Amino acid sequence: MKDIKRAILVLLVFTILLGIVYPLAVTGAAMILFPKQAAGSLIYKDNGTAAGSWLIGQSFTDPKYFWPRPSATADFEYNPLASGGSNLGPTNLVMIENVRKRVKVLRDSGIKGSVPVDLVTTSSSGLDPHLTPQAAFAQVPRVAKSRNIPEEELKSLVMSQVEKRQFGFLGAERVNVLKLNFAMDEVEK
Amino acid sequence: MLPADVLIDSAQILALLALITLLTKPLGGYMAKVYLGERTLLSPLLSPVERTIYRLAGIDEKAEMGWKQYAIAMLLFNMFGILLLYSILLLQGGLPFNPQKFPGFSWHLALNTAVSFVTNTNWQAYSGESAASYFTQAAGLAVQNFLSSATGMAVMIALIRGFSRRMAENIGNFWADLTRGALYILLPIALAAALLLVSQGVIQNFSPYLKTTLLQPIAGPGGRIIAEQTLPMGPVASQEAIKELGTNGGGFFNANSSHPYENPTPFTNAFEIFLILLIPAALTNTFGRMCKSQRDGWAIYATMMFLLVIAVGALYMAELGGNPLLALQGPNMEGKDVRFGLGGSALFSATTTATSCGAVNTMHDSLTPLGGMVPLLLMLLGEVVFGGVGSGLYTMLAFVVIAVFTAGLMIGRTPEYLGKKIEITEMWTSVITVFTAGILILILDSIALVTTAGTGSILNPGAHGLSEILYAFASPSNNNGSAFAGLNANTVFYNVLLSVAMLGGRFIPAVAVLWMAGSLVRKKYIPPSVGTLPTDGLFIAWLAAVILIVGALTFFPALSLGPIVEHMIMSGGY
Numbered sequence: 001m002k003d004i005k006r007a008i009l010v011l012l013v014f015t016i017l018l019g020i021v022y023p024l025a026v027t028g029a030a031m032i033l034f035p036k037q038a039a040g041s042l043i044y045k046d047n048g049t050a051a052g053s054w055l056i057g058q059s060f061t062d063p064k065y066f067w068p069r070p071s072a073t074a075d076f077e078y079n080p081l082a083s084g085g086s087n088l089g090p091t092n093l094v095m096i097e098n099v100r101k102r103v104k105v106l107r108d109s110g111i112k113g114s115v116p117v118d119l120v121t122t123s124s125s126g127l128d129p130h131l132t133p134q135a136a137f138a139q140v141p142r143v144a145k146s147r148n149i150p151e152e153e154l155k156s157l158v159m160s161q162v163e164k165r166q167f168g169f170l171g172a173e174r175v176n177v178l179k180l181n182f183a184m185d186e187v188e189k
Numbered sequence: 190m191l192p193a194d195v196l197i198d199s200a201q202i203l204a205l206l207a208l209i210t211l212l213t214k215p216l217g218g219y220m221a222k223v224y225l226g227e228r229t230l231l232s233p234l235l236s237p238v239e240r241t242i243y244r245l246a247g248i249d250e251k252a253e254m255g256w257k258q259y260a261i262a263m264l265l266f267n268m269f270g271i272l273l274l275y276s277i278l279l280l281q282g283g284l285p286f287n288p289q290k291f292p293g294f295s296w297h298l299a300l301n302t303a304v305s306f307v308t309n310t311n312w313q314a315y316s317g318e319s320a321a322s323y324f325t326q327a328a329g330l331a332v333q334n335f336l337s338s339a340t341g342m343a344v345m346i347a348l349i350r351g352f353s354r355r356m357a358e359n360i361g362n363f364w365a366d367l368t369r370g371a372l373y374i375l376l377p378i379a380l381a382a383a384l385l386l387v388s389q390g391v392i393q394n395f396s397p398y399l400k401t402t403l404l405q406p407i408a409g410p411g412g413r414i415i416a417e418q419t420l421p422m423g424p425v426a427s428q429e430a431i432k433e434l435g436t437n438g439g440g441f442f443n444a445n446s447s448h449p450y451e452n453p454t455p456f457t458n459a460f461e462i463f464l465i466l467l468i469p470a471a472l473t474n475t476f477g478r479m480c481k482s483q484r485d486g487w488a489i490y491a492t493m494m495f496l497l498v499i500a501v502g503a504l505y506m507a508e509l510g511g512n513p514l515l516a517l518q519g520p521n522m523e524g525k526d527v528r529f530g531l532g533g534s535a536l537f538s539a540t541t542t543a544t545s546c547g548a549v550n551t552m553h554d555s556l557t558p559l560g561g562m563v564p565l566l567l568m569l570l571g572e573v574v575f576g577g578v579g580s581g582l583y584t585m586l587a588f589v590v591i592a593v594f595t596a597g598l599m600i601g602r603t604p605e606y607l608g609k610k611i612e613i614t615e616m617w618t619s620v621i622t623v624f625t626a627g628i629l630i631l632i633l634d635s636i637a638l639v640t641t642a643g644t645g646s647i648l649n650p651g652a653h654g655l656s657e658i659l660y661a662f663a664s665p666s667n668n669n670g671s672a673f674a675g676l677n678a679n680t681v682f683y684n685v686l687l688s689v690a691m692l693g694g695r696f697i698p699a700v701a702v703l704w705m706a707g708s709l710v711r712k713k714y715i716p717p718s719v720g721t722l723p724t725d726g727l728f729i730a731w732l733a734a735v736i737l738i739v740g741a742l743t744f745f746p747a748l749s750l751g752p753i754v755e756h757m758i759m760s761g762g763y
Contacts (some may be wrong), residue, residue, distance in 0.1 A: 002247070003248065003258075003261060003265055004264045004265055005246075006246050006247060006248055006262070006364055007262070007265040007266040007268075007269045008269055009241065009245060009246035009247070010246045010248075010266065010364060010367070010368070011266065011269050011270060011273060011336075013242050013245055013246060014242075014332060014335070014336060014371065015273070015328060015332050017238075018331065018335045018336075018371070018376070019328030019329070019331060019332040020327070020328055021333065022331075022376065022379070022380070022427060023327040023424045023428070025380070026380065026383045026384065026387075026393055026424070026426060026427040027393050027394060027395065027424060027427070028242075029384055030384060030387040030393040030394075030426065030430065031393075031394075032744055033387070033388070034384075034387045034388050035382065037387050037388060037389070037390045037392070038387050038392060038393040038394055038426075039394055039396070040392045040394075040399065040420055040422065040450065041453075042399070042401070042420075043401075045402075049401075049402060049406065050399060050400075050401040050402075051401055051402050051403075052401045052402075052403065052404070052418060052420070053401070053420055053449075055390055055449035055450060056418070056420060056450070057449075058403050058405070058418065058632075059403070059405075059407045060404070060405050060407075061405070061407055061408070062405050062671030065404075065405055069527070074407065075410060076407065076409040076410065076415050077407070078418065079418070080418050080419060080420050081318055081319055081419055081421060082316070082318075082319065082420055082443070082446075083316075083318060083442050083443045083444035083448050083706045084316070084443045084444050084552075084614055084674070085384060085444070085447075085523075085550070085552035085554075085555060085674075086523065086526040086555065086557060087523065087524070087552055087553070087554040087649075087673070087674045087675035088523065088555060088648070088649060088650055088675070089554060089555060089653035089657075089675070089755070090512045090514070090521065090523070090555065090557050090653075090654075090755070090759055091558070091649075091651065091652070091653060091755055091758050091759050091763075092558070092649045092650070093763075094654065095429055095523065095555075095582065096514050096515065099489075099515050099517075101540055103517075111730070114517070114518050115517055117511070117515070117517045117518065117519035117520065117521075117522045118519075118522045118527055120515075120517070121521075121522040121523040121524075121525075122445070122523060122524070123522075123524070123525065123526045123527070124444060124447035124524045124525055124526050124549070124550060124551050124552045125444040125447040125448050125449060125526055126444060127444070127448065127449055128449075128526045128527055128528075129449060130526070130527040130528050131527060132504065133635050146730050152637035155554060159407065162514040165455065165530070166454060166455040166456045167456070169197050169200050169201050169204070169529050170455035170456055170458070170459050170530075170533070171201075171454070171455020171456075171458060171459075171529055171530045171533050172194075172455070172528060172529065172531070172533075173529060174527045174528050180405070181404060181405075182404065185404070
């Protein structure tokens with residue numbers, strides 16, 4: 001019987017320590033040490049309004065922007081309130097048909113050569129902010145044409161946006177689509 | 190992918206596994222000290238807190254318990270844990286720190302979620318960003334992330350005492366083991382890890398969700414224009430750290446560890462994998478030390494690492510091959526985020542299912558058939574390839590007992606392990622520990638497959654649908670919690686049935702292990718002789734074989750109808 005009382009008391013003490021003190025301590029320390037990261041790596045425009053987060057992808061359909069990967073989030077693509085993947089299996093005909101349609105859209109937009117596989121498949125998070133460098137470079141002709149700028153100029157901009165593997169060996173080389181599109185708009189100004 | 194990419198991916202995988210190996214001994218030693226009640230580096234800071242907890246709860250930490258009392262204390266504590274969490278989930282709507290005004294969970298979802306987090310499973314039939322308040326996440330779910338792993342370690346330590354003590358009655362004090370594990374091991378590492386995660390971009394705040402304007406407005410469903418996106422917020426880092434460290438795996442957000450706010454960079458990805466493996470690996474050394482035979486700890490470590498490396502390699506190769514049905518060059522990228530790379534995705538998927546973590550950075554439902562069979566098989570083997578914090582090692586020791594016994598029978602040696610004779614009680618309890626999950630899976634799976642309530646939730650048709658249901662029971666029964674997430678599991682049918690699977694899969698083995706500890710602790714020590722079966726060297730291969738044979742015999746029929754048939758469809762075409 002004594003153990004019933006102990007069980008309840010230990011549970012309550014730990015709920016306060018681990019459920020209230022611990023997260024508040026981490027929040028306090030994070031706000032002092034890494035305030036920007038703790039708040040969500042937000043992008044602020046000149047007028048002070050928030051324009052998204054560098055970490056969270058956004059959807060782009062205009063030919064003058066680089067297009068991100070397709071996203072399987074509910075309601076609309078890159079909906080941060082519904083993160084997640086398509087969960088479609090590798091032999092599911094819906095998935096195969098989706099990919100076929102996306103390849104066609106890219107071909108119609110002028111992409112030649114082999115289609116980068118990340119550009120026609122949905123990510124795990126549905127919010128993937130990145131493309132492989134190949135998928136970014138493949139879009140250079142379309143974007144250059146619609147912005148009326150030389151391809152070479154745009155290529156070097158993309159090149160400058162390629163993030164290397166972290167510490168040389170972690171993860172993959174990638175391009176943050178949102179950063180790239182922001183950078184283009186900056187240049188245009 | 191170029192051959193150079195494959196090499197760099199391999200380097201990342203090997204570097205991480207080497208780092209874990211390096212830390213196994215120092216952390217294992219530290220944990221042994223903690224559970225032996227010796228002074229450690231953190232004692233000046235934490236022992237006042239520890240003593241305060243004992244005083245508040247009326248605990249005499251020196252009062253030892255027999256196995257039955259230990260088991261009752263453990264069960265009571267977990268029962269009240271479920272009750273408290275269940276109440277928090279039901280009453281969420283009226284509780285503080287709920288800026289999005291989320292209502293309470295339905296009774297069956299609350300039941301499923303409460304059982305899930307208390308059993309260290311973290312199966313999630315809800316989606317965090319659209320259902321759980323900050324109070325629920327931090328004061329409900331994350332608390333159980335700590336306490337369920339501390340419970341797993343306590344049971345493990347009790348079993349160690351069964352081996353290390355001679356002709357004794359008691360196996361330790363549950364309250365002291367629980368408190369020490371949470372306070373000296375989990376809390377300090379989680380605290381440091383959380384801050385490191387924030388430094389990379391994992392969020393940590395209590396702000397309401399934030400509306401931001403999109404760079405380019407897009408067309409939404411029904412022709413409406415979407416010009417804004419709403420960013421979810423919350424105390425993510427504090428929860429992320431313990432979610433991985435305690436092999437819990439419950440994501441703050443629906444996308445779990447693929448969400449950029451949970452896992453923003455390749456470094457956080459590697460670090461999260463590191464946290465998942467850290468304690469389960471080091472516990473093998475704690476075990477060896479406390480039993481005065483570090484060699485036996487390393488033998489178990491080697492068996493686990495061997496199986497993990499094979500699993501990672503198989504998964505990586507399967508995904509590297511891509512999906513021939515798409516007629517595109519490149520690896521399978523459906524359900525993967527770019528920043529992790531194939532190496533970071535494959536290692537995460539294998540690690541999270543080899544251990545009973547269940548966090549995901551890749552959608553397992555979209556893996557290639559053979560790639561998806563790896564996580565499935567790792568769970569079906571009983572979560573012994575490092576496994577859950579505490580639970581992985583005690584399940585592995587049940588396998589060791591079975592391996593020692595069968596080898597002893599075959600070559601005519603007396604079955605004994607660490608100087609303790611293996612007899613009928615040890616065999617019974619080991620068989621219960623090893624087979625509970627398998628029996629639960631096969632029975633519950635069959636129920637789901639012959640009822641419309643079961644099959645109605647399938648997303649992917651054909652052989653893949655069978656894999657979805659098999660995965661849905663393999664994961665909770667082994668307290669993993671990852672999913673072939675296409676299956677719609679938030680129904681009364683699945684919520685209730687999976688609660689049964691999680692409870693049975695957690696507490697039947699845990700009590701059996703304590704029973705074994707109670708039996709072992711009474712035995713006298715038999716010094717090794719020429720008749721003793723050596724439990725290192727060749728024994729490692731034998732142990733791995735026993736694990737694989739048991740797993741294969743139990744599940745080969747199901748696996749051949751699911752992933753293997755699907756692989757043939759994928760490679761042969763429709």
